[in-house]
Amino acid sequence: MGLAIFKIRIMPESPDINLKNIEDDAKKIIDSEQGSNLRIEIEPIAFGLNAVNLTFTREETLDSDILIEKLRKINGVASGEIIDFRRAFG
Numbered sequence: 001m002g003l004a005i006f007k008i009r010i011m012p013e014s015p016d017i018n019l020k021n022i023e024d025d026a027k028k029i030i031d032s033e034q035g036s037n038l039r040i041e042i043e044p045i046a047f048g049l050n051a052v053n054l055t056f057t058r059e060e061t062l063d064s065d066i067l068i069e070k071l072r073k074i075n076g077v078a079s080g081e082i083i084d085f086r087r088a089f090g
Helices: 019-032 064-072
Strands: 003-012 036-046 049-059 077-087
Touching: 003 019, 003 064, 019 036, 019 049, 019 064, 049 064, 064 077
Parallel strands: none
Antiparallel strands: 003 049, 003 077, 036 049
16 A cells, blocks of 8 residues: 554653653654654643654554554553544655
């Protein structure tokens, strides 16, 4: 098929969690699951809590449920969800 652009939001368990550790673990998981062109942004949410937003490309036919489940298992992560999915053209 083709490439898709994913945007995933990872929420830490608390404002005290080291986001750099989450970023590093997420990079390894994205690489192991055939993701590329990774961009990481920190998004302020509320009361000192920040989300880690991952934007990357990946083959659209690959199972995204496995990827999300691996990201949710990162130490210090409360939740992870796909917030945007688009087919890449061109």
